[in-house]
Amino acid sequence: MTEQLQLDTENSDRAYEIDADAIELILDAVEDGDRDHLIDLLDPLHAADIADLLEQVSSKERGALLALWGDAIEGVVLSEVDEGLRAEVFEQIPDEVVTEAVRALETDDVVDLVEDMEGPQQVRVLEALEDADRVAVKQSLQYPQDTAGRLMQRELVMAPPDWTVGHAIDYMRGEADLPENFYNVLIVDPRLQPIGKVALSTLMAKPRATVLADIMDEDFRVIPASQSQEDVAYAFNQYHMVSAPVVDQEGRLVGIITIDDAMDVLDEEAEQDIKLLAGVGDESLTDNVFDTTRQRFPWLAVNLLTSVLASVVIAQFSSTIEALVALAVLMPIVASMGGNAGTQTLTVTVRALATKDLTPANAWRVIRREVIVGLMNGCVFALIIGGVGIVWYGSPMLGLVLGMAMVGNLIVAGLAGILVPIGLDKIGIDPALASGAFVTTVTDVVGFFAFLSLAATILL
């Protein structure tokens, strides 16, 4: 008997987390070279958890584990491994093991794996597939990356509209190679265009003699194979779809997308937006130091330019600051508040664009709202910070300048926070990617300029 590894589901803090003890046990088995024990330990774990484990151990431990595990590695584990880590994992596993593991997967998972492979390995894996699967995978690969065509699986169940429920059920009983999970029978016309679908639960509940055409649901959505995966995820989420037929340009059925793949994409896209907003690329915890450094460099470089620009603005007022050093002390407050207010608006806007809640129909109303919000919060914080200025430096005029600059910058922050992402979206640039730098440049420059120029005019 060996210990059974079980993930905690009750403890809300640690639910579904692989605990350190379990990892310890597994790494001990690896160190001892005890392959049977290792396999016993990994056996009760879900492929996704094994993949997480591979991501959490060090590169050296990962190599040792994969070497010992050897040909017991299953394709589903490879599928679950983070994309950033796949190249490393593929390198450490013999080619025969990879090809054998991939053969067992459904075509959509194969596509997902081979699109990340190096040319020669991709060729070898494709050659090892069964003919029908290879054709299907190659066809999927012809669609651009991140489209419905790459996401779909080719395994599906279809039937003509004149079949009866009984006929359909008998067909499925006789068919050895059904998809692992399917929820609908797709009804297609002779040109292979989907004209309806029958949920399995409906099929189940109807007498055998019922004709499919009479019970098929004609109110369904097809997904064009060229549609972006982001839109696919949106459609599944918006319309609570469980699966949807994918069609080519002629409207012919070429595959099916199921909600679990759409959920994956939704998660990926949200992660991407969060990271882009913070100026982090497609990095993950498994990236090494050099990759991480390189990934973060561009955003910091953009920010350096931005802040040098702000410094150039400040430099114009060097004599003003020399005359009143309190300005140097207080000026970061105005800029920082503007940056934060701008980021707030920006984030709401980017998110609303992603969820298609911000459209030309309500854009003007939202822009107006942002300006008024900026004005209102600006006034409140102007009073507070004006008070701070007066108390700290005993100068009501300094307080007034601070307050005026604050109101102005928060209004500008609101405007920049909404207009910049809308503008970028219009010209086809992902607003999550580039907005932050623009918005903080604006709020920094305006913040420093407004405060220092007002000070130069009013105080000196």
Next chain:
Amino acid sequence: MTEQLQLDTENSDRAYEIDADAIELILDAVEDGDRDHLIDLLDPLHAADIADLLEQVSSKERGALLALWGDAIEGVVLSEVDEGLRAEVFEQIPDEVVTEAVRALETDDVVDLVEDMEGPQQVRVLEALEDADRVAVKQSLQYPQDTAGRLMQRELVMAPPDWTVGHAIDYMRGEADLPENFYNVLIVDPRLQPIGKVALSTLMAKPRATVLADIMDEDFRVIPASQSQEDVAYAFNQYHMVSAPVVDQEGRLVGIITIDDAMDVLDEEAEQDIKLLAGVGDESLTDNVFDTTRQRFPWLAVNLLTSVLASVVIAQFSSTIEALVALAVLMPIVASMGGNAGTQTLTVTVRALATKDLTPANAWRVIRREVIVGLMNGCVFALIIGGVGIVWYGSPMLGLVLGMAMVGNLIVAGLAGILVPIGLDKIGIDPALASGAFVTTVTDVVGFFAFLSLAATILL
């Protein structure tokens, strides 16, 4: 004949977006008081799109539309309306219409709606439900908000293990009140504990005489009713589940959660994290000016405190700045770079905590990586900014001070960016909520202090 409204699915920029023309047509019908035309126009739209439309028009237009639409409003539309807008919508629709609309919903959707209602309206809606539904809804409401118990639906199909496939199919054919969509028959023991499940696709493919116990899948996950909805969404995404039985403390089957609800939660939680990271609360585009201003105020207030703290640090060096005003010009660069680097690390960390990729098993490795990344990017930017300082002000020593402060602040940024969220997570505070303020406080204070104190020591 009336125009058919169709959403664009091909144009990738505007796919699934309600276009302004369609909204125009609908608002024209409302203005004309032409109820039949309005109903014709809305009829082809999905409930989720109608809800989006309600969110995108002004409050006044919304009121007029709802008044004209009257009792044709369906429960599914109410379900789709943004939570922030529901109270307003409920107010504008007669109570009878609300109760009638709600009666048609599945119990999980009813729970979702009534949990947002005011006491008296909640009571009236609950009273109008059929007895069985009311009991089910009330039981769900007894679980804390945002738990599996609130998310689950009570409608499910279960069978004892000794039934045959034929028996199960006949039972479903005879049952008038099957759930709208279901994918599995749950197999329960006499104490109502789930012991297996049979996918409809499996049921379909097996001969009628097959006993369910022989084909049931025993490898499935149950969700405790008390589990947080965040963990539920995680489990669905991690394990590619399509539906999962929910059990009470005694392990008895009390409901079922389907993947579309889990997908909803995943989307919600990602949205919440994005917004919290930017210091925006649970606001939406439909909030009015006052709600939005109030929502954004706390974060700006925290930021004001933070920046005043940074100003206090600067004030300590007033005489240094007076002696060399270039310091005032350059100091925001160091602080700003630290803030950005800290936010990068912070965002990756918050996300890794949410996806359970950062655990005690790899925390030290990740912390070490962040410090090294900070050091490496710090050195590169130290060279650049040092060069800028030399060229701009012709002072190699000033360049050296800038560079040293930059290296120091980027290392501190990396450390703060990972230690703050880990620490907050440990003591049970959502790291997405509070980390940003802490991290930028640290990088501001350290940035200004390092630069100005080095300058005071080396340059003066």
